[in-house]
Amino acid sequence: VLAGVGTASANDEVKELSGNPANWAMQTGDYANTRYSKLDQITAENAKDLQPVWTFSTGVLRGHEGGPLVIGDTMYLHTPFPNRVYAMDLNEEGRIKWMYEPKQDPAVIPVMCCDTVNRGLAYGDGKIFLHQADTTLVALDVENGDVVWSVKNGDPGKGESGTAAPMVYNDKVFLGISGGEFGVHGSITAYNIADGSQAWRGYSTGPDDMTLMDPEKTTHLGQAVGVDSGTATWEGDQWKIGGGTTWGWFSFDPEENLIYYGTGNPSTWNPVQRPGDNRWSMTIFARDIDTGMTKWVYQMTPHDEWDFDGVNEMILVDQEIDGEDRKTLVHFDRNGFGYTMDRVSGELLVAEKFDPAVNWATHVDMKTGRPQVVAEYSTGQNGEDVNTTNVCPAALGSKDQQPAAYSPDTNLFYVPTNHVCMDYEPFEVEYTAGQPYVGATLSMFPAGKVTEDGTDNLGNFIAWDAAKGEIKWSIPEAFSVWSGALATAGNVVFYGTLEGHLKAINAETGEELYRFKTPSSIIGNVTTWEHDGKQYIGVLSGLGGWAGIGFAAGLSGDTDGLGAVGAYKSLSSYTALGGVLTVFAL
Amino acid sequence: VLAGVGTASANDEVKELSGNPANWAMQTGDYANTRYSKLDQITAENAKDLQPVWTFSTGVLRGHEGGPLVIGDTMYLHTPFPNRVYAMDLNEEGRIKWMYEPKQDPAVIPVMCCDTVNRGLAYGDGKIFLHQADTTLVALDVENGDVVWSVKNGDPGKGESGTAAPMVYNDKVFLGISGGEFGVHGSITAYNIADGSQAWRGYSTGPDDMTLMDPEKTTHLGQAVGVDSGTATWEGDQWKIGGGTTWGWFSFDPEENLIYYGTGNPSTWNPVQRPGDNRWSMTIFARDIDTGMTKWVYQMTPHDEWDFDGVNEMILVDQEIDGEDRKTLVHFDRNGFGYTMDRVSGELLVAEKFDPAVNWATHVDMKTGRPQVVAEYSTGQNGEDVNTTNVCPAALGSKDQQPAAYSPDTNLFYVPTNHVCMDYEPFEVEYTAGQPYVGATLSMFPAGKVTEDGTDNLGNFIAWDAAKGEIKWSIPEAFSVWSGALATAGNVVFYGTLEGHLKAINAETGEELYRFKTPSSIIGNVTTWEHDGKQYIGVLSGLGGWAGIGFAAGLSGDTDGLGAVGAYKSLSSYTALGGVLTVFAL
Ligand SMILES: O=C(O)c1cc(C(=O)O)c2c(n1)C(=O)C(=O)c1cc(C(=O)O)[nH]c1-2
Ligand SMILES: O=C(O)c1cc(C(=O)O)c2c(n1)C(=O)C(=O)c1cc(C(=O)O)[nH]c1-2
Secondary structure (H helix, E strand, O other): OOOOOOOOOHHHHHHHHHHOOOEEOOOOOOEEEEEEEEOOOOOOOOOOOOOOOEEEOOOOOOOOOOOOEEEEOOEEEEEEOOOEEEEEHHHHHOOEEEEOOOOHHHHHHHHHEEEEOOOOOOOOOOOOOOOOEOOOOEEEEEOOOOEEEEEEOHHHHHEEEOOOOOOEEOOOOEOEOOOOOOOOOOOEEEOOOOOEEEEEEEEOOOOOOOOOOOOOOOOOOOOOOOOOHHHOOOOOOOHHHHOOOOOOEEEOOOOOOEEEEEOOOOOOOOHHOOOOOOOOOOEEEEEEOOOOOOEEEEEEEOOOOOOOOOOOOEEEEEEOOOOOOEEEEEEEEOOOOEEEEEEEOOEEEHHHHOOOOOOEEEEEEOOOOOOEEOHOOOHHHHHHHHEEEOOOOOOOOOOOOOOOEEEEOEEEEEEEEEEEEEEEEEEOOOOOOOOOOOOEEEEEHHHHHHHOOOOOOOOOEEEEOOOOOOOEEEEOOOOOOOOOEEEOOOEEEEEOOOOEEEEEEEEEOOEEEEEOOOOOOOOEEEEEEEEOOEEEEEEEEOOOOOOOHHOOOOOOOOOOOOHHOOOOOOHOOOOOOOEEEEEEOO | OOOOOHHHHHHHOOOHHHOOOOEEEEOOOOOOOOEEEEOOOOOOOOOOHHHHEEEEEEEOOOOOOOOOOEEOOOEEEOOOOOOOOOEEEHHOOOOEEEOOOOOOHHHHHHHHHHHHOOOOEEEEEEEEEEEEOOOOOOOOOOOOOOOOEEEEOHHHHHHEOOOOOOEEEEOOOEEEEEOOOOOOOOOOEEEEEEOEEEEEEOOOOOHHHHHHHOOOOOOEEOOOOOHHHHHOOOOOHHHHHHHHOOOOOOOOOOOOEEEEEEOOOOOOOOHHOOOOOOOOEEEEEEEOOOOOOOOEEOOOOOOOOOOOOOOOOOOOOOOOOOEEOOEEEEEEOOOOEEEEEEEOOOEEEEEEOOOOOOOOOEEEOOOOOOOOEEEHHOOHHHOOOOOEEEEEEEOOOOOOOOOOOOOOOOOOEEEEEEEEEEEEEEOOOOOOOOOOOOOEEEEEEEHHHHHOOOOOEEEEEEEEEEEOEEEEEEEEEEOOOOEOOEEOOOOEEEEOOOOEEHHHHHHOOOOEEEEEOOOOOOOOOOOOEOOOOEEOOOOOOOOOOOHHHHHHOOOOOOOOHOOOOOOOOOHOOOOOOOOOEEEEEE
């Protein structure tokens, strides 16, 4: 195990900034992705007295994901396409210091699968990093928004796009890529923070020199992966258009010097067209931060048949498992299983359903790590042009991009979830660069239709015990909870709803303490900071993302928007588009 | 003088609804345009405890003028183009009961001079009336938003558009028309509420059968106007493309059975091209509600040389003038004079500057009613292709569309004002139907540049004594106050700023009691209502209108947007586009 190296400066500064809870210096709150704040002015007792203190319209419609960064007196706020960046003065209710709006070819919009979202900015080395929709990574001078450098990470002409937040660690900026619905060849790239030159790129599929794997040393559940494991489970050259994109979050373990993240679905959505496990799509990766070399992998959903992208965040917190202290990674996968792994060795410790409705697999075999697929729900076994019905969860999973939070005070994970099932009919599709490479027709509906328990909620906000793999409590929500959670030392957790409510919840009991109806659906992630000695809560509203794609893109057929439009139609009773930041305080 | 007749039903219902202060049943609050509410729960003492209670994004960018109607448990909210209408349930934080969005040809957008604004809906006879941008007047079933009838009031192909709020009185819906910058022939039309058939139309210019004038009985400051007064002061057929549009507010006096409103600028903006007084542009009209016949007129700015449209609201409240109780009409004109008139006879009682910076005229001659123009600021006398500099006010006047309020408790008028001057250079222009017919290049700047008093504020919020013609107090605002005011029985007046603040002010003293930064600039009008025994305050934000045209339409040259872009550029430090309703309560 390597010790953290890296050219001190950038890293040390980011570490120091994010170590001070007055700031919210990275999207994820910390390198471990806990989204936990030590701020404790807002408590379970006084949260009922919260009120909005100022608000800001971004000037952009469509889905607003991610959240603001706060560093000292300044807030840095992004928007969906056209990807504006605002630097705002917290001393003057967000007075705008500078604004940057890139010129981008709008031709990228139709190759963005799930709305023109952007999950936020990163800070490091005196620069603000923006990942544009068109895959350009741009470094802006934090003082004035001037472009310091910029680099193209991909090619929208081939269906490549950018939605994921960059992250800074040591002297590098880490960047994912989107396009699993366009046969994009997924990769993660490390850029040198000083000038944007490429440090390394690791692909999700391909030969070892592309995946950066050592056939002997890289392991899958303790076993060496062997030579060219990234091509071996694909037919011919299919791995080249095999997806495994990287549009989620990154976590960093400074002690192990590892970066963790997951890869997305194999392309196409028609499993019949791509026999084999399709490694390493749907896989948790642990890579060396400096070199990109893969230490271990774990494929959660071999040979995906449901679009269960494995990109959801990896939360790096230690847990006591069977009486033993383990350095663990906790991950709530689209496929409906909550995984607890040893993040050093990649050993699988716990894999349990975090939504009881999950039916596509009975359980995960703890030896092989393979989910035990229920034949009835296997879209591949049922075959092309057959509608496999009542699969739970739906393609957007028991959880999608919306990140969970963890509180060390309760040792619980707070997970925004979906409670949605689907019908899924695969069909033959041909690959054309830059064109959708989907090959399935979907429709989605409340899980209650399948569980027949008389419910019709599309989401729950749950508290999860990752050592036991158990739900502690669960709050039903009419719609999927598409917003990221925040946990705080005040014993309060926060999340937003698609109706537009910001909610404050007692972290122990799940009791609702406060709610406020913000202007539009919340699919942003709740953040907190301190300014002039006072704790603030901030959240972006702005209907969109996959759940809101019908509204964002103006679609109305039930199976439009990759199947999501029908299920969320009734959001029209609550909300309309519009990006607004709402800031709360006592 | 006729007594109010009219087929009881619609009228009685609207009167009853608007008489109950729990409702806000017409845009103007009441027929007299006082924008005063008897609600008094929110007081000068407790206004500091106001807070937002729910918010709603309209899903539309660009300028949001007007405000919601509230009738019983339901709110009716409109948007700029595409002119959505939302019916929202106040029992559930504005849950949407129904939404209506007309299909309109976007070709109307470029013929809207000053953004795609809309000043709101009207209610009557079980119908919600929407004046679309394309001039269509549509009647929607209040229960479900179904179209009951619709009628085209004008033709966007000729530069005609719709922004003004319709108003209902008796069995009629009254409607104005926009397009003074396109040579539109201004008129006001009364439609029968039952089926949308036309009851009468009165033009601003033209022969007597078009203006609905009686040469003997229609008076101007007590004198009969004579035959065809609407053509006599125009060269040839110029009156046909002579403007005098009617995009402001209407007032009704039930006792006199008169409707009052003002007409806009004569077209073109180049005065050299249209010698004469250009009657009846820039004129206050008093017409019989039932027949449209003109009782009296008063032309405030004969032969306009500055674009001082006379459309601002007429506030019908009685005042004691020189010890005598008079039935008065109070009007704050674009030209910078605050007029108090006898609304029965049309006698001019008071005409004083409500912004001391006004310099284009020294005073109004009280006998002739003519402003005494200062030659230096006469763009006509200076001539074509000569830049007349430092004229105060600018073309957008000392006050534009933003309506004032009146409180009977203080007997003061609360006036949102502009404090802006201009350079104005007329040039020769040819008329082409549907094309801009402007003929002047303008730039605008803070009045302090001319008054040389070291100030640079672009606006003031003033309290005005209409009997004396005096400012009681004045609150300087960095930007023009483009929002409409509200006065309440709680001794609190409200208005919004272009930075986005809703402000509550002590009605007596002008002291600020409360402010909240809403998501975007406020150019909407503040309204109030009561629901379940609780008083609420509501206001639309949404940067745009003429002051915000640079942002709304994406213009950046200082003289773009008919000269307004330069003066308001620095709004980019405060705000961006986005339509949001914010609802406040204690
Ligand atoms: O495979 C991909 O490359 C890719 C990209 C994205 C994206 O970049 O937003 C999403 C997805 N897949 C996806 O499967 C998905 O459920 C999804 C939801 C969202 C969203 O922002 O709401 N994005 C994406
Ligand atoms: O002459 C016209 O027909 C006409 C129409 C309008 C309008 O309909 O909005 C405005 C004006 N003129 C105008 O002169 C003006 O200052 C103005 C401001 C605004 C606004 O909404 O901010 N509209 C208009």
